[in-house]
Amino acid sequence: VTTTVSPVIAQQPAQEGKPGITYRQAGERAVLVEYGEMVFDLALNFLVLAAKDALDEQPPDGLIETAPGFRSMLVSYDPFALTSAELLDHLQAVHDALDPERGITIPSRVVHLPVAFDDAQTRAAVERYVHSIRSDAPNAEGGTNIDYVVRYNGMRDRDELYETVLATEHWTGFIGFFPGLPFMFPLDPRDAIFVPKYNPTRTWTPEGALGIGGPCYAIYPVESAGGYQLIGRSLPIYDVRARNEVFRENPLLLRAGDRVKFHRVTEEELLQQFEEVHADTYRYRIEDETFDVGAFLEWTATVADEAEERRRRREEAAAATPVP
């Protein structure tokens, strides 16, 4: 007889201005800390970044590293130097000392990037998937993922999707998957869209591809496997060879807390810019700023009704669309 043992090792109740926290054992060398519920609330990510900073500033002995997620943080540790129980105590103290969400200010750059929608490389990745992995995938009908994203979100056509991508700044919640890959979320709640991921995953994606999975956008930093629906292609965001000056100090273009703003280019222009990046003649446009969480939350409240109406329309369309 097997008894149910939950991997949840502790829960911390919500406090004034701070969500509840769930601690999950993740093997004997890591604890996954989850903030709030599984809802698409960017305020949870702002808190994650603040918690990571606080923990990195005062790490307990035996802490190896912290890696954030959308509403979570994976804390890796040496189980011979630090027990799971000791780590838990330390994490709870860090969380108790955190400011409520509204008081947080985050260093945040605005990074401008081009995008060419429906380009030949991402189409090739989808076609390869249809031929070699799954021919009946509803998200890849016609050899593209774009029409599926449009349909799943109840949009009138591809242009509505493109306008939605271009309209908002995208918040880099964390970096992961492969080196330098940003997990980005539309800051304007009216432009939030959702789409299921691949099932099973793709084995090849071109460098620079722009994809959407769940509520999240990503740019693929290297040729790799992937599970997001592909809609187009942007520029290199990772180069360990530092062929462009932007990669000299750090091979990663983006960091958690950056905001990405896309502008549309043609495929020919994008390929030209790809070459200019490698030739070190392209200059990435980056502005240093800070991000005031309190002001942001006040602004989102003013557009909440409109966002809610659009969300309802998208959910209706989603319910009538097959999942891969």
Add this chain to the structure above:
Amino acid sequence: MRSLEIVEAGIQTTVQDYPGRRGMQAQGFFPAGPMDHLAHRAANLLVGNPASAATLEITLGNFHARLDAEATIATCGAWAPVTVDGSGVALWESHRVPAGAELTIGIAPETGFRFYLGVDGGFDVPLLFGSRATYTMGALGGLEGRALQQGDRLPLGEPGGNGAGRRLAQGARPEYSRQWDVRVMRGPQAAPDYLTERDLETLFGRTWPVDRNSNRTGIRLESHKFEWARQSGGIAGGHPSNILDNSYPVGAINVNGDLPVILGPDGPTAGGFVVAATVIHADFWKIGQFRPVGDTVRFREVSLEEAVEADRALDESLTDASVEAA
């Protein structure tokens, strides 16, 4: 400086160190490092290196190299014929070889999939973010961030002296199989919130074939329709395996839609699929010896205390106390 020249690299040979490149997961780097940390550590132990020293990870065999100076070497891992200047030498044992020695490793015919070649002083490629490990997905580490090729010349570290004739005791050597048993801990996303208890019984109870599309990024198993404790992934995506993206632990058994994948040392650091269970470090080495066609794996659940204890026991078995004179 002494060096080793690659004459034939086989299907994939990379420089790896242990525990790899840590502290970089928040930037999207998994640690890389040896897929079989046990054989890597044993090879270093036998030639008198610290466990951290860089070795060569050789996949399947068909390997040939030339040493330009006297050195102490040890090969650990899968079984295959290993020769120095045409004469057979034992695995799991250190050997002193002369300048100009030709070293070959044949193809592993039966069990196991990877070999680790340790040399006294280690392979002295540049440290990058604190490690020499090759991370092919990020095109960095090792030699130019790539698998080795014919003609590559690898510098060796400071000679460590004559440590020949050291053999790992039979009791400290791992057992290889075509049917692997791997200890895991459930979670971080398991029952009752994501999967049902019956799903976990299936995960831990059945035998999983290893898919041919397996490599250092991950071991793919076989698609299976789990019951799931919830109808869908909600806002994270339609399939119940979908979650709002989070960072993954090394050794995660990541359920991608219907397909469980064990994340390897070059695997994705984060993503939006549940991790039903996590391979314990003391057994993580086994996935480096899975043959991608024909091998099977069963998972056995252990507690946190058992996992830490297994780790301690493995550490203790990889010390001089387990080394005997050959």
